[in-house]
Amino acid sequence: MELSFKVIIVGPGAVGKTSLLNRFVHNEFNLKYKLTIGVDFLTKNLEYKPSKFAKLQIWDIGGQERFKFLHRSFYDGAFGALLVFDLSRQHTFSRMKIWLSEMRSIVLNDIPKVIIGNKSDLIPEIGQIIDRNEVEKYAKNEGCLYIETSAKTGDNVEKAFLELTNHIVKKEEKK
Ligand code: G3D
Numbered sequence: 001m002e003l004s005f006k007v008i009i010v011g012p013g014a015v016g017k018t019s020l021l022n023r024f025v026h027n028e029f030n031l032k033y034k035l036t037i038g039v040d041f042l043t044k045n046l047e048y049k050p051s052k053f054a055k056l057q058i059w060d061i062g063g064q065e066r067f068k069f070l071h072r073s074f075y076d077g078a079f080g081a082l083l084v085f086d087l088s089r090q091h092t093f094s095r096m097k098i099w100l101s102e103m104r105s106i107v108l109n110d111i112p113k114v115i116i117g118n119k120s121d122l123i124p125e126i127g128q129i130i131d132r133n134e135v136e137k138y139a140k141n142e143g144c145l146y147i148e149t150s151a152k153t154g155d156n157v158e159k160a161f162l163e164l165t166n167h168i169v170k171k172e173e174k175k
């Protein structure tokens, strides 16, 4: 049986959603398409356990409000979600929380979610802007994993997708 899952990547603009997707799927950081127009998806076959593969169809959306009318079909059929904010910009954390509560109002079944603090490569330079304990507390409270990534260096990017996939697989196996 081939496993195949739709997963979605959401969050405010410019937090690095498209860059994370490019890093994960193509292992590169130079953006060929800068602005996400509406909805786009990429697929990748992920070896989530030795010799076990899952095909991920990853949907990327712009953070822009003007795409709001797309949300319902965007969320439709998703098995899991990555919620991204930017570790270098405080307000993106609050905006990401709004995305999560909106998702809860649209996707009524509880799908696995991973919260991503992206751009961790900037922390040595700019210091810690967002209280990590607060993010961890929030994630725990929402039943989500929290992972800090860098699409630029690639740090933890595969791990974030792996954790999400393992979560989804475990949940499906229980059915
Ligand atoms: P979005 O899809 O969430 O809107 P993008 O975000 O992937 O388009 O990225 C927005 C900007 O953040 C881009 O910069 C991109 O290069 C940068 N970026 C994405 N991920 C990282 C990261 O992990 N580290 C750093 N340092 N920058 C990142 P520009 O300048 O091209 O707008």
Ligand code: MG
Residues within 6 Å of the ligand: 017, 018, 019, 034, 035, 036, 060, 061, 062
């Ligand atoms: Mg984008």
